Amino acid sequence: MGVYALVPAAGMGKRMGASINKQYLQLAGKPILAHTLAVFEQAAFVAGIYLVIPEDEIAYCRAEVVERYRLTKVRRIVAGGKERQQSVLNGLRAMEGTAADDVVLIHDGVRPFVPEEVLCRAAEMAREADGALVAVPAKDTIKVVENGVITATPPRESLWLAQTPQAFRYAVIRAAHEVADAERFLGTDDAMLVERLGREVRIVMGDYRNIKITTPDDLLLAGAFLRERATPVPHPAG
Ligand SMILES: Nc1ccn([C@@H]2O[C@H](COP(=O)(O)OP(=O)(O)OP(=O)(O)O)[C@@H](O)[C@H]2O)c(=O)n1
Numbered sequence: 001m002g003v004y005a006l007v008p009a010a011g012m013g014k015r016m017g018a019s020i021n022k023q024y025l026q027l028a029g030k031p032i033l034a035h036t037l038a039v040f041e042q043a044a045f046v047a048g049i050y051l052v053i054p055e056d057e058i059a060y061c062r063a064e065v066v067e068r069y070r071l072t073k074v075r076r077i078v079a080g081g082k083e084r085q086q087s088v089l090n091g092l093r094a095m096e097g098t099a100a101d102d103v104v105l106i107h108d109g110v111r112p113f114v115p116e117e118v119l120c121r122a123a124e125m126a127r128e129a130d131g132a133l134v135a136v137p138a139k140d141t142i143k144v145v146e147n148g149v150i151t152a153t154p155p156r157e158s159l160w161l162a163q164t165p166q167a168f169r170y171a172v173i174r175a176a177h178e179v180a181d182a183e184r185f186l187g188t189d190d191a192m193l194v195e196r197l198g199r200e201v202r203i204v205m206g207d208y209r210n211i212k213i214t215t216p217d218d219l220l221l222a223g224a225f226l227r228e229r230a231t232p233v234p235h236p237a238g
């Protein structure tokens, strides 16, 4: 049973509002996407990476990210779709030769701070359950609001914030995506497509630093995380 990464990176980065697609913005002199792919490149248990990119950026991405940063595990770069879900499905369909029991770690191209141990925990859980969702407990109180009025305050103990990777055996996630596509159901993450088939997706503890770089504020946070890595803050105990 192999473990593979599927990295959707075919969005447009509209909320970032930058002049180039956000995944090519530089963090410590390297594109965000190269940082993300490097985590999988370095994880010995990951056998290969499938990358999904906007069609007109494939040649640029191959030269400026994959070849430039010697990301040797990238097996294929395929064109994405209009929504993230379509991009993931295109990636899954491109994973020819993948066995039903192989584990697929689906990870946003713009989450560069995912620790390797989180990948490992997710891959292990995907062998036991129908899927594994990396998430962190909600720190704030969450309100359900309709037309400006609060309609519910769900108990915080049961609320988790979904991150990636989301890990599944290939046959499970391929079937869930194909069904959603045929039924024109659009979810906001991959786990949701498996959940709606009545299958069991388990939570795996994520990391509060595993942020999705979405808006300019996230770049400030990313800069702070990288500075701390370069100069570790001494532990109070000495
Ligand atoms: N059609 C899409 C949309 C998103 N993604 C990818 O899914 C991840 C999470 O998406 P998000 O951060 O929301 O990125 P964008 O869709 O690019 O952002 P925006 O909505 O601001 O345009 C990103 O790696 C993004 O490139 C994708 O592969 N295909």
Ligand SMILES: C[C@](O)(CO)[C@H](O)COP(=O)(O)O
Residues within 6 Å of the ligand: 084, 108, 161, 162, 163, 164, 188, 189, 190, 212
């Ligand atoms: C999959 C995801 O990263 C989980 O938090 C997220 O749903 C993707 O974000 P998007 O804004 O819906 O593309």
